[in-house]
Amino acid sequence: MPVRPLPNHPSLENLRKQAKRLLDEIRAGDAAALARVREFHPQPPTAQALHDAQRVLARGYGFASWTRLVQHLEGVDRFTWDPSAGEPPMADADRLVRWACLDYGRWQLADLDGARRLLAEDPALARANIYTAAATGEVETVRS
Known part of the structure; x- marks a missing residue:
């Protein structure tokens, strides 16, 4: 899967919900979610935790980690006016x-x-x- 661009007005709250939803899909054995884990997690975990889903989500958006994604959103938010x-x-x-x-x-x-x-x-x-x-x-x- 290619890296996806962030939405036009990304919100940290929405991304947190996406990570929780991804974790639920991983735990349910969803094939697409497991494929994302294999592609975007450097060492696919045996135990699924929220931080793993956050990492997969962040890497899917082109960031090295969830922390980097959050830092990016905070920087963008500081300089954005709608x-x-x-x-x-x-x-x-x-x-x-x-x-x-x-x-x-x-x-x-x-x-x-x-x-x-x-x-x-x-x-x-x-x-x-x-x-x-x-x-x-x-x-x-x-x-x-």
Whole structure:
């Protein structure tokens, strides 16, 4: 069997469930599960334990161990933002910069109307920091 890619939004909880299900299949003598063990476990165990199923699952996804898979998921989770879940929490000054500037690395274009509304509600945001000053054209604040 070839190594499978992780799903688009992998969750550790789901992978734990997969490992438990695989362990149940191994214990039941499922031929496909036993074939996965033979392929992905360096020394197929005689006693089936959860850590063996986790190792087989991790290696099936291309990781050397369950620990490496978990570390990967933790790293990905730390730097992932799902735009369908809404904006991450942020300060108004950060939101102003995000809305006022086009950012090719983001999922959404600039929201100039939102930036204008935010600035109208709190004009002091234009001078909150160098970034808001630059985004709103506050030349004197940028110079100082």
